[in-house]
Amino acid sequence: MTTIDIQLSATRKEKPKEDQLAFGRNFTDHMFIMDYSTEKGWYDPRIVPYAPISLDPSTMVFHYGQTVFEGLKAYRTKDDQILLFRPEKNMERMNLSNERICIPHIDGEIVIEGLKKLIQVDRDWVPTAEGTSLYIRPFVIPTEPFLGVAPATQYRFMIIMSPVGSYYKEGIQPVRIFVENEYVRAVAGGTGTAKTGGNYAASLKAQEEATKRGYTQVLWLDGVEKKYVEEVGSMNVFFKIKGEVVTPQLNGSILEGITRNSILQLLRHWDIPVSERRISMDEIREAYDKGELEEAFGTGTAAVISPIGEFLYEEKQILINEGKTGELSKKLYDTLTGIQNGTLKDEFGWTVTVENEKVLSK
Amino acid sequence: MTTIDIQLSATRKEKPKEDQLAFGRNFTDHMFIMDYSTEKGWYDPRIVPYAPISLDPSTMVFHYGQTVFEGLKAYRTKDDQILLFRPEKNMERMNLSNERICIPHIDGEIVIEGLKKLIQVDRDWVPTAEGTSLYIRPFVIPTEPFLGVAPATQYRFMIIMSPVGSYYKEGIQPVRIFVENEYVRAVAGGTGTAKTGGNYAASLKAQEEATKRGYTQVLWLDGVEKKYVEEVGSMNVFFKIKGEVVTPQLNGSILEGITRNSILQLLRHWDIPVSERRISMDEIREAYDKGELEEAFGTGTAAVISPIGEFLYEEKQILINEGKTGELSKKLYDTLTGIQNGTLKDEFGWTVTVENEKVLSK
Known part of the structure; x- marks a missing residue:
């Protein structure tokens, strides 16, 4: 030892x-x-x-x-x-x-x-x-x-x-997301699955341009075809389409979030249909056009759940749940933060207690 | 001032x-x-x-x-x-x-x-x-x-x-290059054109694996199709095929080397046919099979010219000029180093003299 x-x-x-x-x-x-x-x-x-x-x-x-x-x-x-x-x-x-x-x-x-x-x-x-x-x-x-x-x-x-x-001083608030189709965050065979500095340096320029246009974060597309959804800013991203929750599968270029992993476990525990698979912006736009895109949210350590109220994709707006926080997003946020801060029972064995011990120099 | x-x-x-x-x-x-x-x-x-x-x-x-x-x-x-x-x-x-x-x-x-x-x-x-x-x-x-x-x-x-x-303690020596088709250095829209730390961190793993197999450097392919030549290690790369010198065009993912730029100027000055264009490993293998691949070399500040004696691509060897330094590679090396160290006349206005002045604290 x-x-x-x-x-x-x-x-x-x-x-x-x-x-x-x-x-x-x-x-x-x-x-x-x-x-x-x-x-x-x-x-x-x-x-x-x-x-x-x-x-x-x-x-x-x-x-x-x-x-x-x-x-x-x-x-x-x-x-x-x-x-x-x-x-x-x-x-x-x-x-x-x-x-x-x-x-x-x-x-x-x-x-x-x-x-x-x-x-x-x-x-x-x-x-x-x-x-x-x-x-x-x-x-x-x-x-x-x-x-x-x-x-x-x-x-x-x-x-x-x-x-x-x-993170939410005035209550949980949906964000507006710019879908980036010029800059690329990562590609399979690169370092996208690693939490290494270069990925964050690579993201600054797109983020800066999105901010200038009034968007909070960038949604990254795949670096090969620039069609498939990867991540949002430095969060993983989830969509609720016709009752099913979809998130991009771990494909060698997205980071595996610990919040992402926990959300998937929670959803499955609640028997909500969930799918980890490739999902394109075309599919999301189509679901939106049909009125089937019910919610979208990012997951990460900072915000835990960050509801998405709007995407701008190829200069067209995709408004989600009238720009308001969705029911499932809110429930996931309340549950996960509740487990994290000890107000809800931790059925998953996720929390680790730090004993209250006095520590002396040695 | x-x-x-x-x-x-x-x-x-x-x-x-x-x-x-x-x-x-x-x-x-x-x-x-x-x-x-x-x-x-x-x-x-x-x-x-x-x-x-x-x-x-x-x-x-x-x-x-x-x-x-x-x-x-x-x-x-x-x-x-x-x-x-x-x-x-x-x-x-x-x-x-x-x-x-x-x-x-x-x-x-x-x-x-x-x-x-x-x-x-x-x-x-x-x-x-x-x-x-x-x-x-x-x-x-x-x-x-x-x-x-x-x-x-x-x-x-x-x-x-x-x-x-x-760089060459025992005279200019050709290197053996492993053509990498798993890891990717950069992709258009990423940071490949920038001399930023993350690109170098991203290169370490492939370099380590190539070294283990007895190769000096890695040749990077494009991150989208993994077919087209990008760079060698941290150098640009040139091929001489049937008398013409070919190097990958600046495509948004390779770094524009200053040695690359100087070599292109020298070649054009000498009226040697030169082409900046997309070039695939298939084309290089085909040229090799036909006996038309005459030379290959990397260019960079460290080695100036690094002749390439061999590629390993998809487990097959491509031997260049019997593994020996090519005539053009040698001529380019001698000319460029000659200009750099002042033994040859600088017709291009490339060198800048640092005056010999005594500097005092101020």
Whole structure:
């Protein structure tokens, strides 16, 4: 069993007010670090005061994008427990991402143990107000100072945490989506299934242009025929057509969302017809024309469920459920957030409790 | 006119021996830096001692791959002049890359002025032995501490420099190339035309598998049909078929190499038939079967010309010119390196002389 060293901070930062939490701007007092070298493997897992890291300008992370990240949340329940949502799935996916871009495998158990300790240390940072949570960002960067294009021989794994406000401050709201048919996010054989930096850099331009036109997010089409639906922004996407829920199958270019996986389980548990398959924008437009497109929503860690009120596809508007949040979208949102924050019973064994233990330096 | 501040290092590092220069491992005594903020634009261009940079763990460069880089070389001529090769082309391309991933435009003139000053400061680092050069790495990273997926509002542009040995220590040598038909480097609408980190991360896995099988590099096919030739490793690729030189046209997914551009100019100058067009592996195999595939080579800053002796495509070998360096490949290599290192007359106005001036702190 690897021991996690703990070095507590001598000072504590002032916490932001809970009604003023912005996403990803404030960070807790500590962070988890683990380093890798070819000789030692992953070594020195430790919790240390949150602080800048110093890197040579030739460090590979600045040049060749060999980075992977994850995102999950910790929630405080009404009876003051701290819950994580399926953290082992994040570690599974991180290792799939690692595999794709030649980062060495990481032991998920050590990381989850480290994460729990980190949360125990910074427990006061998990916010209490409804809809708030502690956003957790595990990530890996190559730390070798070398300009050769090759997998690095040194890496750093880190976890940082940031208290975040409610995604829907004025209640759950549908978004307007621009269907992108110029820029491509990913293609089979590329890195679309990995949570790696380059996919997000690739998405910025289309997002910027969609924003200028007044749309919240982009819907990505396949990179080959530009006909089939892939993802929405950085969420997976679902459609309800004539009572059946359809989502694109895992095809080698979309990211397998943990929320996506949970939603599919919930739908099947409720005996709602669900299908993972290829779906084209033509099919969606046809369903819309026939009045059969009942709902659409995105799924992801940030918003959990993001109802879609409108698509703009080839300059034509597809209005969904009169632009209002659909019944199923709302039910899925209430159920999943209820399980996550402990107000609903977790029948699926998804939540993991972080014990309330006092942690000392060691 | 922007003033470039100069702060010279109090100490100088020991230089590596010229016969032991490895690529991208040793760096000169100084570096060029310029920062960006939304309010100020690019500001504070400066030359400072080479040193680590300190960044908050939430800095966007660690998460979303919004990075761009360039590569060029400075050569020392026999009469002790320092030459750059078409540096303005690197700045043009950097701005095309920037545009694709939402990094603000950089004034190429300021950068080239800064680069010249940096070389003047570190002039002793430009090696003298035949085939050696000073590799120059300009790059941009987002420096804003923020976990939101959006273009950053703060960036740092840097230039670091590394003395490099001869690419061909034992004379120019043909390489063996594995034609990749599982992994994809880029697709039209993606980021293939930009020199951004994610493209290189995406290439590592295929390169690793090719290396295991005994091949030096990968030849990438198009991401849509996996039939058409794109690039070799991180080089552009040329074929000589029945006296005509063919290279893939700029199609929105390959990178426009500056060496590629120079080779095309040279060939046209020599009245050698040349064609930029789509070319399939089937066509190359057919030419090979008919005995019409005369030469193949890659072009890039590192090797300048890299003759290709063999392709492995769908488990069948395509042997080129009996695995030996072709006559045209050799002539192109000699001519281009001759212009670069000043032994041949530069009829194209490609080289830029760095004046030998003493630079003081200011």
